Amino acid sequence: MGGQIIDATVVPAPKQRNTEEEKAAIRHGRIPDRWKDKPAKLGQKDRDARWSVKYTKAKVKDGADPRAFKPVDLAIPMFGYKNHIGIDRTHGLIRTWDASAANAYDGARLPVLISPNNTASGVWADTAYRSKKNEAFLAKSMFTSNIHQRKPHRRAMPERIARANAKRSAVRSAVEHVFAGQKHRMGLIVRTIGMARARIKIGMANLAYNIQRLAWLEGRTAPA
Template sequence: MKPHSAIKLDLFADEHHRKKIDSLGDPLVEIESHIDFAALAMEVDRVAPRPMSPQGGRPPYPTETMVRILVLKRLYNLSDEQTEYQLLDRMSYKRFCGLANATNVPDRTTVWTFENRIGEAGAKALFDGVSAQLLQHGFIARGGQIIDATLVPAPRQHNSRGEKGLIKQGAMPADWKPAKRRQKDTDATWTKKHGKSHFGYKLSISVDKKHKIIRRIETDTASTHDNDSQHFDNVFDTSNTSRDVYADRGYPSEEREAWLKENGFRNQIQRKGKRNKLLSECQQRRNKRIAKTRARVEHVFGAIEQMGGKLLRTIGQARANFAMTMVAACYNLKRLVYFEETGIRAL
């Protein structure tokens, strides 16, 4: 195509474009300036050591490069295929991952293999690593904790009644070929919420009221009830400087209220009415007061949804757990960058 007269050709055009991107404000440059990716890579290597490459074989990409790629993938809700394409196409992505002058960039198989190699332990190491950097910047848990859960949909399965029966028994239909089995999520479960059926998984979190940072997470299938004591206990954060514990009406129980009182916590869990025993006006006012604070956790779930974290592309609970943990880690990472860029200091 013949260049238009208004278009000027320049051998240094790429450099001009990079400077223009920086002047407009590249969010990846902001992330890089505030997040210690080398430290995150060390945490991943600690729980999932790099494999030794065979003699004469191509050495694996640096862990830090792959961690940066995983962050890109979750921040922008990319599939493995889209991740490979964007790494080839976008200069800002290549620069962020240290691949600007690289002959080869990790392809979709490399990304998939790395995720499988580090597994849930690697994702948890990244979550803990980001949490540690938040604490290093002084953002400790303050103001009380808010506990809640959200459903994370998975691709719906179209199985016959007989197939569903076998899956519930932990078996696999004999006529399913290996290729079909790989596309069938036999771990995800169904549940009902507000009269609607949902298929997938559940992410339970504890968020501090002051900073809206995810402090603890727990992952499970969708059918797990919010009131499950193990989930509540696993996300309960004892490090918060406030003794207030907020939750919605799906969490109250006599045992829980007794435990909170015995251990010196202030119960800010909404009351739930019963069929033959409606809430009093005083209880309704209390619920309304709690709701104003508890709503802060919905801001967190909203941010996760904007990152695409409320829809899974994966098959099976192990990969679902990995994806949900990575989304939580990337949310906290963005939160730290936001604090640093806006000049908000820990109190």
């Protein structure tokens, strides 16, 4: 299977219009007092989805004068759930997956997403998955870590690490095709209420993607 690639993406859900008091109650796992005597309203409030922030690094276009235009990094707030997946490098099929609230830490899901059935030892992921705990887990499980290296604090990225990360990105970027297919072709969004239903919706989307991918793979290899 050529190894496995791990990543996660936010699956949006309809934004909730709650007061600060209601938000505080939800964060602490309580039902806001104003909702307790309104079962119809309570049934329409998603208390499991969470806000997260997606950071986008701005880049200067090739040939542009960096002094004429200073790129600005973007922080995009997103509300919903998160789809954590592991795909095999050879076929691009989703082999493992998990679902969580959008604010869940990606790195904590690595052990769940690693497939012991993959015939190759390589594991690719971005810097969110690099930690001493995950590196120890991969080494103990006889996997080879190809997880991106982080930039040293307050120092420029060493050239050798930048080159190594670029090579890793060439492989890891394959997982973005999965997310693009789900978001654009399938229009994936969670309109259900609660984690249980969201998990089913995300799981069915992953299954549907695999069916489409398998049909494409078989069509590509079919004899003329």
